[in-house]
Amino acid sequence: MSTAPYLFVIGGSAGGLQPILTLLPGLVASLPAAILIVLHRQSHYESILTDLLSTRCCLPVMEAAEKEPLQPATVYIAPADYHLLIETDHTFSLDDSEKVNFSRPSIDVTFTSAALAYGSNMTALLLSGANIDGTEGLIDVHNAGGTTAVQDPASAEVDYMPKQAIMQAPVDVILQPQEMAAFINRMAGV
Amino acid sequence: MFISINVSRNPVSEQEVSLLLNDVLERYGYDFTEYAPASINRRVNHLYLTDRFPSFAEYRYRIISDPAYALRFVEEITVNVTEMFRDPSFYQALRTQVLPVLATYPSIRVWHAGCSTGEEVYSFAILLKEAKLLHKAVIYATDINAGVLEKGRKGMFRLSQMQQYSRNYMEAGGREDFSSYYTANYEYAKFREDLGRKIIFSPHNLVTDGSFNEFQLIICRNVLIYFNKKLQDRVLTLFSDSLEQLGFLALGSKETLNFTSVADRFRQLENREKIWRKVQL
Numbered sequence: 001m002s003t004a005p006y007l008f009v010i011g012g013s014a015g016g017l018q019p020i021l022t023l024l025p026g027l028v029a030s031l032p033a034a035i036l037i038v039l040h041r042q043s044h045y046e047s048i049l050t051d052l053l054s055t056r057c058c059l060p061v062m063e064a065a066e067k068e069p070l071q072p073a074t075v076y077i078a079p080a081d082y083h084l085l086i087e088t089d090h091t092f093s094l095d096d097s098e099k100v101n102f103s104r105p106s107i108d109v110t111f112t113s114a115a116l117a118y119g120s121n122m123t124a125l126l127l128s129g130a131n132i133d134g135t136e137g138l139i140d141v142h143n144a145g146g147t148t149a150v151q152d153p154a155s156a157e158v159d160y161m162p163k164q165a166i167m168q169a170p171v172d173v174i175l176q177p178q179e180m181a182a183f184i185n186r187m188a189g190v
Numbered sequence: 191m192f193i194s195i196n197v198s199r200n201p202v203s204e205q206e207v208s209l210l211l212n213d214v215l216e217r218y219g220y221d222f223t224e225y226a227p228a229s230i231n232r233r234v235n236h237l238y239l240t241d242r243f244p245s246f247a248e249y250r251y252r253i254i255s256d257p258a259y260a261l262r263f264v265e266e267i268t269v270n271v272t273e274m275f276r277d278p279s280f281y282q283a284l285r286t287q288v289l290p291v292l293a294t295y296p297s298i299r300v301w302h303a304g305c306s307t308g309e310e311v312y313s314f315a316i317l318l319k320e321a322k323l324l325h326k327a328v329i330y331a332t333d334i335n336a337g338v339l340e341k342g343r344k345g346m347f348r349l350s351q352m353q354q355y356s357r358n359y360m361e362a363g364g365r366e367d368f369s370s371y372y373t374a375n376y377e378y379a380k381f382r383e384d385l386g387r388k389i390i391f392s393p394h395n396l397v398t399d400g401s402f403n404e405f406q407l408i409i410c411r412n413v414l415i416y417f418n419k420k421l422q423d424r425v426l427t428l429f430s431d432s433l434e435q436l437g438f439l440a441l442g443s444k445e446t447l448n449f450t451s452v453a454d455r456f457r458q459l460e461n462r463e464k465i466w467r468k469v470q471l
């Protein structure tokens with residue numbers, strides 16, 4: 001069984017759900033990459049979120065489970081109240097250490113960990129939010145040879161997070177929500 | 191497959207981390223070599239940056255040559271984040287499904303493995319107290335880290351957390367006034383002596399130490415996530431061997447016995463909580 005050869009990590013906070021709902025229906029079923037969504041939220045809405053995203057998407061949607069290998073053509077959601085890390089053998093690890101940027105899961109933590117495991121074979125996409133989370137991680141993804149993308153702040157419900165990222169991190173591409181699915185399909189080589 | 195990628199907040203590579211872990215094992219006997227690498231890498235790097243080492247060589251030399259610093263290293267790379275009544279529905283399940291069974295025993299032995307600073311141990315002691323079982327119970331609370339055990343023994347937790355803990359307690363089915371369990375002391379809440387009297391805090395290393403008693407309940411939450419699969423299996427076998435027939439094993443909310451080497455010895459309780467019952471010796 002081989003793991004996903006390419007990885008997209010999508011990080012969002014306040015207002016981050018809407019662009020995810022917009023992009024999911026456009027993904028192709030044979031996507032030769034894994035998608036990992038890190039969304040700040042209350043832990044109570046856990047299973048509702050998986051169900052909600054499943055209805056919008058032809059790919060299987062599941063919560064990332066510790067030690068599970070990252071499969072292609074699969075959408076994973078970082079569980080609430082844990083940081084999600086990726087091992088160099090492309091399996092998931094969970095970590096319940098201190099919050100980072102007042103967040104657990106932290107987008108920075110997963111971006112950086114993914115950069116260490118996937119190097120140039122990944123793209124990090126940062127969405128709407130009121131938090132500084134994600135900017136440091138984008139820098140790490142860039143330094144490891146990966147691609148960095150940010151939602152156009154003008155299209156974001158809360159523009160602080162994407163704005164900070166554009167000001168402080170090397171961002172390769174700025175996207176509208178309706179462009180994101182085609183971008184992901186293209187980057188994955190579809 | 192070993193790829194070496196350096197990013198700004200990870201100046202110490204995975205290979206260098208395994209060198210350090212081997213040093214700590216050989217010099218001091220703490221074995222982290224079977225921990226899942228991603229988390230340990232992150233923490234080793236975090237400590238390197240916090241303590242402002244100019245180079246990896248200096249970091250390594252300090253760990254090898256300074257036992258006090260090596261202890262700091264061991265304490266800092268293990269995660270010690272915890273809270274009272276974490277995952278209230280889990281405590282609700284302990285209260286309604288496990289305590290009535292424990293009540294039938296003349297004496298109750300519980301092992302809380304990887305207890306950190308003890309917040310969850312005191313939570314469980316409160317459950318036992320309210321079920322009128324604390325007087326016949328002993329809770330062995332163990333951790334690899336002597337520093338956190340000392341905090342647990344004091345039974346003093348930050349007063350600023352009490353509002354959250356009180357909410358958790360009520361969500362877990364608590365009916366008493368939560369503040370009756372502690373007295374406020376400057377910025378700390380000191381928990382009642384009668385709760386702590388039945389808790390034995392003691393060092394125990396799950397990687398290297400064996401069983402020390404037979405229990406009716408073992409609680410080990412958010413510890414196994416830091417181990418690799420092989421070590422997980424070994425520790426779960428230790429737990430299984432340390433449980434009485436029909437004893438309970440309680441894990442963290444994202445941990446499971448499914449697909450482990452002890453899976454066929456246990457049956458999960460019929461709810462969504464991570465509590466299993468040993469059905470086979």
